Amino acid sequence: MSDITLSVQGLRKVIGKRTIIKDLSFELKRGEVFGFLGPNGAGKTTTIRMLVGLIKPTSGTIHICGLDIAKHFTKAMRHLGCIVENPELYPFLTGMDNLRHFAVMISGITQARIDEVVRLVGMQDRMNDKVSTYSLGMRQRLGIAQALLGKPDVLILDEPTNGLDPSGIREMRAFIRFLAEEEGLTVLVSSHLLHEIQLMCDRVAIISKGEIIRVDSVQQLLSSEERLVWRLEPIEQGKAILRELASIVNETEDTVTTPYIEHEVGEWNRRLVEGGVSVLEMNRKLPALEDLFLELTGGESID
Amino acid sequence: MHSKRVRFITVFALLTCLLWLFGLGWTLKDYMLGTPSSAPLSSAEEDQVDETGALKIVALGDSLTRGTGDIEGKGYVGYVSDRLKEAGKEISLINLGIKGLTAPLLAEQMKEKEIGRQLGQADIILMTIGGNDLFLGGQTLSDVSEASITSLEDAYLLQLQTILDGVRAVNTEATVYLLGLYNPFVEFENGELLSGVVRGWNFKASELLAKDAKTVYVPTYDLFQQNVNDFLFTDHFHPNEKGYALMAERVAALIAGAGEGGQR
């Protein structure tokens, strides 16, 4: 089997006259955590619903483990586990009844497998209580247990940390990393929180107004946007020299910011010193995704 | 995988489902294919006599027997029964009065098997008939000609005889009380003239009844002779509750008297 577990080609969705999703294409590999990042209303949820078969795309194809979901829906879904938005389960049934309910819908799931996923999410103690008595975090965990029942190759989680407390968020993050690294799952996570994605994902797709603006590894994205902040004395003279050498990104009263270009920084430094400017401080700065996003989308706000 | 309870309910539901399907199929078979009447109806237990020792009253006749005009809907029949009950008698009452009934229609009604059975069991038979034959719903008021009245009268008396014969055919013991007519139109234009007609009508009817010792003619003409509007319903034809009470008083007294004095 190839390494590509989820492949999306030319996905489009038109509702009425509005094109909600415009020509999305991306591929996910085994064992990676892929972030789906964009502001609310950018089309993340619509895209995810198309991936799991809740919404039919206007055009484009979705393959899960090589199976087209439009043609082989049930076979493709066999490889997929998901939580779309909140983990909504039947509140009037017990946790165990909920899991059994979903287990019988997948062929070959035994009670042993149910117990296994319950242990995996650490819910052994509460399985015989009604879901209506669960906290949100417990529901989230039960939701994940449900998604993992069929030993999926691809796990799709829509806003998995939504509504969790800080320790819950940390746990969830660790768990997702665990699933990808130890169990070899492909995990697709959507979020409108850049910070989340930054901490959790290997690769990220930035989506805005129904279009993917950029797909790259988190490292790559960050490094390409690295900055260098200079504190110089005297500042005016230093600014003048740097302007000739590089494009200035930002200036304040006592600092200058330039892009970080590794093989040229030494040269710039030498020229400054030669020009009689003393370099008090050179500060290499990794940008937050916030800045990045603002830059990429031309100032569209995130929330 | 599922709990035993749910499995049980599901299986059980399936069984009930089959049962109802069977019921539906059976209905379809019976009604769509139209199985014709298999066996003629067996008339089982014949003439089981009313075992209660109550005084059985059967009321026959027209709207007066029904009680039209009485706000309580009892009519004279109801009040008679009330009075007898007050006097400590146990009463079983069936009121077969039908609004608008004429003598020929009553004769027809009496041919019904069950009516015959009821009459057969009766101790007392109350009857009002003739009002519709004579007044024709008020039509007679505008046309009081000698000839037309006579023909109405003759037809009525013939039917009345048939009715009485019918009663006697099934019951020789019961006392029959026929309540006579009153003139509801006393205060109308032709009222006087009509009063004469009613008196004549009543006379002939009572003459006819006199042939049978157990048939009693109960006059009502005099009850409504004065202040007729005090005793009539707003339709100026049927008695109101006061009128009915007067009629009932008279009948109840007769019945009570008969009971005490034995045979008249």
Next chain:
Amino acid sequence: MINLVQNEMTKLVGKRRFVVIAVIIVVLLSMFTYAQAKEAESIRERLGTVDWRTELQQQIVDMQNRLSSSGQWREQIQIQIKQSQYYLDNDVNPSEPGAPTFIRGFVQNSAELFLPLLVMIIAVDIVSSERSMGTIKLLLTRPVSRFKILLSKYIALILSVSVVIFLFGSLSYIVSAVMFGNQGWAAPVLTGFSSQGGELDISGVRLVSQWQYIIQQFGLAWFISVVVGTLSFMLSILMRSSAAGMGTMLACLISGAILSNMVSSWESAKYLFMVNLGLMDYVSGSAPPIEGMTLGFSLSVLAVWMLGSLLVSFTVFMRKDIY
């Protein structure tokens, strides 16, 4: 498939739907049996006898008296009079006292409104509740086709309808047996009356045992409930909220009850499903709401409506985008 159906049953049991329905039935039943007992008592008091013939004769005369003042009901009453007269003439008691007679009357009166209402409690949110709870997203992302999921829901609905009818029957038996006694299962019932042009046709009249008649009645009640259930099921798919579905269905049922009494001159109304719900009237022999309607006709109309709404249900459900 069996598993999927059991899933649906699990949810219905979990929601305590059957318990709610049983409670409603018991409450109403106790009211009706009490009213019936009172009624019987007052008739006895009025007539001073327990002879059913006297009682029936009195009823006939009472109906005859209503004839002159009842305009559009005339035909109905006339047929009823003739029918009662037929019972009387053939010495068959139409209301042998006891539980079976009560059940017979209760089903007859409940089949058009009360039973469908109970069925609606289940049917109307069998799909829309999944939607409002959000669980439909989990349900439809399983490796199971939407067709199978909807089919399992529909089968569960049919099964539930059967259970509801059974609950209805058994509970009314228990309550009425306590109130009126158990006798009368073998009592004869006349059936097969039909009416044409306001005339009672007695050519097809047969004598059946009461238990047999009751089973047939329940078969018809079941069919009516299944039809109403299927329509509610469709509304449950078409409408987002259970309340809207319930309201629409209720409006249909009630308008049906009203229409049945006044559409005799609106010929094409006989193709409306709600006018055809009075299946039992054909068996008991009262006049149909519109001239020329027969049991076969009504069954076919209902079946067509049922198939139509199933078709709509499945088409819509299989294509629908879930937001």
